[in-house]
Amino acid sequence: xxxxxxxxxxxxxxxxxxxxxxxxxxxxxxxxxxxxxxxxxxxxxxxxxxxxxxxxxxxxxxxxxxxxxxxxxxxxxxxxxxxxxxxxxxxxxxxxxxxxxxxxxxxxxxxxxxxxxxxxxxxxxxxxxxxxxxxxxxxxxxxxxxxxxxxxxxxxxxxxxxxxxxxxxxxxxxxxxxxxxxxxxxxxxxxxxxxxxxxxxxxxxxxxxxxxxxxxxxxxxxxxxxxxxxxxxxxxxxxxxxxxxxxxxxxxxxxxxxxxxxxxxxxxxxxx
Amino acid sequence: xxxxxxxxxxxxxxxxxxxxxxxxxxxxxxxxxxxxxxxxxxxxxxxxxxxxxxxxxxxxxxxxxxxxxxxxxxxxxxxxxxxxxxxxxxxxxxxxxxxxxxxxxxxxxxxxxxxxxxxxxxxxxxxxxxxxxxxxxxxxxxxxxxxxxxxxxxxxxxxxxxxxxxxxxxxxxxxxxxxxxxxxxxxxxxxxxxxxxxxxxxxxxxxxxxxxxxxxxxxxxxxxxxxxxxxxxxxxxxxxxxxxxxxxxxxxxxxxxxxxxxxxxxxxxxxxxxxxxxxxxxxxxxxxxxxxxxxxxxxxxxxxxxxxxxxxxxxxxxxxxxxxxxxxxxxxxxxxxxxxxxxxxxxxxxxxxxxxxxxxxxxxxxxxxxxxxxxxxxxxxxxxxxxxxxxxxxxxxxxxxxxxxxxxxxxxxxxxxxxxxxxxxxxxxxxxxxxxxxxxxxxxxxxxxx
Numbered sequence: 001x002x003x004x005x006x007x008x009x010x011x012x013x014x015x016x017x018x019x020x021x022x023x024x025x026x027x028x029x030x031x032x033x034x035x036x037x038x039x040x041x042x043x044x045x046x047x048x049x050x051x052x053x054x055x056x057x058x059x060x061x062x063x064x065x066x067x068x069x070x071x072x073x074x075x076x077x078x079x080x081x082x083x084x085x086x087x088x089x090x091x092x093x094x095x096x097x098x099x100x101x102x103x104x105x106x107x108x109x110x111x112x113x114x115x116x117x118x119x120x121x122x123x124x125x126x127x128x129x130x131x132x133x134x135x136x137x138x139x140x141x142x143x144x145x146x147x148x149x150x151x152x153x154x155x156x157x158x159x160x161x162x163x164x165x166x167x168x169x170x171x172x173x174x175x176x177x178x179x180x181x182x183x184x185x186x187x188x189x190x191x192x193x194x195x196x197x198x199x200x201x202x203x204x205x206x207x208x209x210x211x212x213x214x215x216x217x218x219x220x221x222x223x224x225x226x227x228x229x230x231x232x233x234x235x236x237x238x239x240x241x242x243x244x245x246x247x248x249x250x251x252x253x254x255x256x257x258x259x260x261x262x263x264x265x266x267x268x269x270x271x272x
Numbered sequence: 273x274x275x276x277x278x279x280x281x282x283x284x285x286x287x288x289x290x291x292x293x294x295x296x297x298x299x300x301x302x303x304x305x306x307x308x309x310x311x312x313x314x315x316x317x318x319x320x321x322x323x324x325x326x327x328x329x330x331x332x333x334x335x336x337x338x339x340x341x342x343x344x345x346x347x348x349x350x351x352x353x354x355x356x357x358x359x360x361x362x363x364x365x366x367x368x369x370x371x372x373x374x375x376x377x378x379x380x381x382x383x384x385x386x387x388x389x390x391x392x393x394x395x396x397x398x399x400x401x402x403x404x405x406x407x408x409x410x411x412x413x414x415x416x417x418x419x420x421x422x423x424x425x426x427x428x429x430x431x432x433x434x435x436x437x438x439x440x441x442x443x444x445x446x447x448x449x450x451x452x453x454x455x456x457x458x459x460x461x462x463x464x465x466x467x468x469x470x471x472x473x474x475x476x477x478x479x480x481x482x483x484x485x486x487x488x489x490x491x492x493x494x495x496x497x498x499x500x501x502x503x504x505x506x507x508x509x510x511x512x513x514x515x516x517x518x519x520x521x522x523x524x525x526x527x528x529x530x531x532x533x534x535x536x537x538x539x540x541x542x543x544x545x546x547x548x549x550x551x552x553x554x555x556x557x558x559x560x561x562x563x564x565x566x567x568x569x570x571x572x573x574x575x576x577x578x579x580x581x582x583x584x585x586x587x588x589x590x591x592x593x594x595x596x597x598x599x600x601x602x603x604x605x606x607x608x609x610x611x612x613x614x615x616x617x618x619x620x621x622x623x624x625x626x627x628x629x630x631x632x633x634x635x636x637x638x639x640x641x642x643x644x645x646x647x648x649x650x651x652x653x654x655x656x657x658x659x660x661x662x663x664x665x666x667x668x669x670x671x672x673x674x675x676x677x678x679x680x681x682x683x684x685x686x687x688x689x690x691x692x693x694x695x696x697x698x699x700x701x702x703x704x705x706x707x708x709x710x711x712x713x714x715x716x717x718x719x720x721x722x
Contacts, residue, residue, distance in 0.1 A: 119484035122491050122512035122525075181703070188670040196663045205513050207454065207524040207651040209659055210445070212332045214301045224294045228287060234431075235283045265301055 003057060004115070006050035007071065011105045013043030014078070018098035025095050033091040037082075040098065044078045051075060058117030063133045064124060066262070067115045070108035072134070073258070074101050076141035080182075084145050088178045092170045093148050100144060128201035135193025136219075140254045142186030143226070147251035149179040150244035157241060176240055179247055180233065187226050190254075194219045214265035218257035225250040280350035289344045296340065300331040333449075345442045352435040359428050368411055368418035369682040375697035380708055382715045383695045390415060390687035393694070396721045397683065404714060406681065419683040427701070430673025437665030444658025454651040457523075460531050460643040464499060467650065470521055473499040477507070479646040481528065492525050494646040510648075520652055527647030532577040532594050538639040539601070539615070541570070543632050552638075557599075563633065567605055570635070574600035579616065587614075597640050603633070677702040681711065694718070 017039035024032035051072065054062040063069040081097050084090060107113070120129075153175035160172050198216065199209040210216060229246040232238040279285065303323065304311070312320040312329060327334030369375055376383065386393050394417055398408055406421035459465055459476040466473050478495040491511050498506040498518050508516045515524045536556050541563055543549040553561045553570065560571040576589040579598035590596075596618055603611040615637040680699040685692055696715060700707035 119486065119488055119490065122489060125491065126513040128513070177705075184674045188667070188674055191670055192667055196667060199659065199663065203656060204515065205524075207515065207522060207526070207649045208653070209448075209656060212300065212305070217297050217301050217332075221294050221297050224290055224297075228290050228294075231283065231287060231290075236287075261301075 001053075003050050003053040006046055006053060007105075007109075010043045010047035010050055011102075011109065013039050013046060014074075014098060014101050014105060017043060018095060018102055021091075021095035021098055024091070033094060036094050036098070037085065037091065040078060040094070041082060044075070044082060047071075047075050047078065054117070060117075060120050060125075061130045061133065063137070064120060064129070065114060065118070067108050067113040068117075069133070069137070070104050070113065073137050073141065074104035074108065076134075076137045077101050077104065077144050080138065080141035080145050080186075084142075084178070084182055088174075088181070090149060090170060090175075090178055093145070093152055096148050096152070097145065100148070123205050126201065126205065128197060128204065132193055132197040132201050135189055135197060137193075137258075139186045139188075139190030139193055140258065142182050142189065143247075143251045143254050146179045146182040146186060146247050149175050149182060150247040150251075153179060153244045154241065154248075157244075172240075176243065179244065183226060183229060183247060183250075187230065190219075190226070191223065194257075195223060215257065215261045218253065218261050222250060222253040222257050225253050277350060277354075280347050281354045282347075283351065286344070286347050286351060289340060289347060293337075293340050293344060296331060296337055299328065300337075303328055303331070305332070306330055341442065341445075345439060348435050348439060352432050356432055359432070363425050363428055366409060366420055366422065368409070368420055369684065369697070370418060372684055372695045375682055375684060375695050378697035378699060379704065380698035380700070380711050381696060382711070383693070384715070384719055386692045386694065386719070387690075388692060389690050390417060390685055390692050393685060393692040394419075397685070397694075397718055400714060400718050400721060401681065404710070406679070415687040417685040419681075419685065421681040421683070423679050424676050425678055426672050427676045427678035430669050430671075430676065433665050433669030433672060435669075437662045437667075437669055439662070440658050440665065441662035444655040444662055446655070447658060448653050448655030452651065452653040452655060454649065454653075456526065457648045457650055458529065458531075458645045459494075459648060460645045462643075467521060469652065470519065471500070472505075472518070474523070474648075475499055475504075476646055476648075478509075479528065479644055492528055492646070494525055494648065496523060496648075520654065522651050522653075524649040524651070525646065526649040529645055529647060530594075530642040531645050532592050532597075532642045533575075535575065535577075535594075535597075535640045535642040537572060537575065537599055537637065538641075539570070539572075539599070540636045540638050542634050542636065544634065545632055563603075568610060568633070569604045571602050571604065572599050573602055573612075579614075594640065594642070597637070599637055601635060674702070677707070679707060679710070681714070 017036045020032050020036035020039060024030075024036060051062045054068065054071075058064075063072040077097070078101055081094075081101075085094070152170075153172055156170070156172040156175055198219065202211065202216075203209040225246065229243065229250055232246065233243055304315075307329065309320070309324060312324060316323060323329055327336065331337055372383075375381060386396075388396075390412075394410065394412065397419060398410065401408060401419075401421040404423075406423045409420040411418045453469060455468060457465060457467075457474070459474065461476055461479050464473050464475040475497045476494055477497055478493075480493050482490040482493065484490045493509050493511045495507065495509045496516055497504050498516075506516075506518060510516045510523060510525050512525050515522050517523075534557060536554055539553045539555060541549075541551040541553070551563060555561060555570075555572045557572050557575045560569050562569055574587070575598070576587060577592055577597050578590040578595040580588050580590045580596075582588045587598075587600075594617075596616065598614050598616045600614050601612065602609060611633070613635070615635050617637040617640060620636050677700060682697050682699075684695045686695075687693075698707060698711045
């Protein structure tokens with residue numbers, strides 16, 4: 001059993017999970033959502049094994065090239081989803097969430113992503129690689145959950161306004177509160193991993209804790225957007241639509257920090 | 273003064289500034305920063321001058337961006353201070369709630385009756401709340417009592433701790449920007465150089481490059497020694513991610529290269545009429561050597577790593593890489609110059625032709641070696657400790673704000689006919705659902721306790 005086989009099995013399990021979740025969406029039989037959850041969970045376990053094997057084989061953290069980091073982001077997303085689903089029962093978000101995960105897994109498996117593990121350049125040989133990248137991506141995974149629940153809020157809200165009652169117990173109001181609480185987990189994680197650990201590592205490796213490198217700047221922008229989300233909500237009492245829109249923008253900024261910067265803006269973080 | 277205060281205590285201002293700073297930051301990632309004016313002219317044409325004048329080309333260091341950050345800092349400070357005193361009062365001068373109506377208007381409430389008198393009920397309630405880590409205050413009269421139970425008071429100040437952390441980070445950033453100092457030092461093995469702005473010197477004892485089996489670089493390691501007043505005080509082998517610190521100066525492994533301006537040259541002397549004659553020299557620039565019985569001395573006068581004849585027929589080097597290494601040598605017999613010539617490592621025939629015909633000697637530039645230098649980035653940043661203190665406060669504050677929510681339960685107990693009426697209300701600023709279930713459990717067990 002090697003890493004790529006395990007990765008493939010996890011991928012298939014996620015697809016099966018998505019299938020069950022989508023059929024649940026149409027037939028509303030709780031058992032289907034339960035099966036979806038079970039398969040997603042099984043996928044998470046196999047995926048974990050794949051990441052551990054990858055780490056042993058390559059001898060370094062499993063997120064040093066685009067393939068590895070996409071795979072790890074998918075893992076974090078499922079991890080965040082399993083936690084949030086366990087606490088808030090948001091199985092209606094399951095199908096959309098599985099779509100994102102499958103998208104990430106498909107991107108990771110695409111031939112555009114070089115898969116072979118290459119030795120690390122000197123700058124990346126540090127335990128800060130583990131701390132910085134894993135905590136940041138975990139934070140972003142919670143932003144992804146918040147993104148899905150915010151989009152679902154926007155849909156549910158416009159339906160409720162048209163007079164259609166929510167079909168499930170997942171009302172617009174509840175979605176709004178789940179989005180907030182998910183972001184309340186993602187924000188400290190992102191701050192710690194992306195900004196604080198990033199600054200400490202930058203200082204140790206480059207001699208300067210902040211250089212206005214595009215990736216740094218974009219993480220700060222992401223952080224600003226979520227800071228805006230929290231302040232408008234907590235201090236000014238914004239809720240609902242406007243809040244959900246800021247959460248969506250915040251996730252898009254996080255996504256751009258993760259993907260866009262690598263391909264569109266060159267800087268210190270360009271490791272190829 | 274008052275209007276100044278009102279202006280800066282507004283959260284709306286904070287939100288506007290946050291949006292402006294965000295948009296400016298985005299612009300700074302779209303417009304390449306700190307390039308030459310020519311590059312901007314090529315890229316943006318007519319609006320280039322406009323961008324340069326408004327400092328969009330060094331946006332993060334521009335006066336207007338720094339002013340925005342400064343306004344933001346003042347805004348954070350004023351906002352935090354104006355909200356601090358009510359919170360402090362709340363935390364340190366707590367008030368009992370004496371009106372039942374007010375308790376019942378809270379979101380989380382309960383009221384019930386216990387079949388025992390006040391004297392017995394109070395300890396039950398206190399014991400129950402203490403076991404849930406609430407800290408209690410009780411005010412007991414003849415047949416009424418007021419109870420105030422609170423926990424995680426620090427949670428009230430989470431956002432203030434975050435803001436304090438941010439202010440310290442901004443102060444650290446200003447100090448770094450104003451008095452931080454960075455430069456690159458290239459040191460060859462065995463060389464000692466003075467450290468700019470410091471009262472000590474630095475010697476590179478050893479520099480090695482380690483490779484992965486596939487040939488890519490695994491690491492660079494420089495063994496550095498700090499010398500103060502002529503004596504060694506500290507030695508450390510630095511590598512990428514593991515710098516050396518001394519007296520506030522930090523030395524980072526950042527690059528490496530070869531010192532091609534001062535190589536050691538290997539030069540062979542031959543004689544046309546005597547094929548058995550061969551003498552080998554290893555000379556640096558400015559060094560001399562005796563050729564032997566001829567009583568002739570050879571000297572290396574000049575060296576360029578990448579030979580080129582410039583526009584005015586002067587000798588120059590095209591680059592610092594050894595693409596076309598050339599040396600200018602002279603031969604002297606006592607006070608008389610007997611030959612002089614450029615010799616080329618890549619074109620041995622050229623040197624042979626122009627060498628000293630009169631002495632029957634010819635010279636070949638066979639090889640050259642340069643000492644490797646280690647590229648050390650040096651920085652002195654007095655702001656950095658502020659950053660770490662600020663970051664720690666920021667994280668502690670975020671944790672407290674999100675995961676350490678203050679909980680408050682207020683109870684009014686009234687005795688009548690040996691029974692006690694309890695009216696309770698709970699206040700939670702965050703995670704109300706969780707608090708509701710905790711509250712319900714506590715009330716349930718108070719109701720049941722005997």
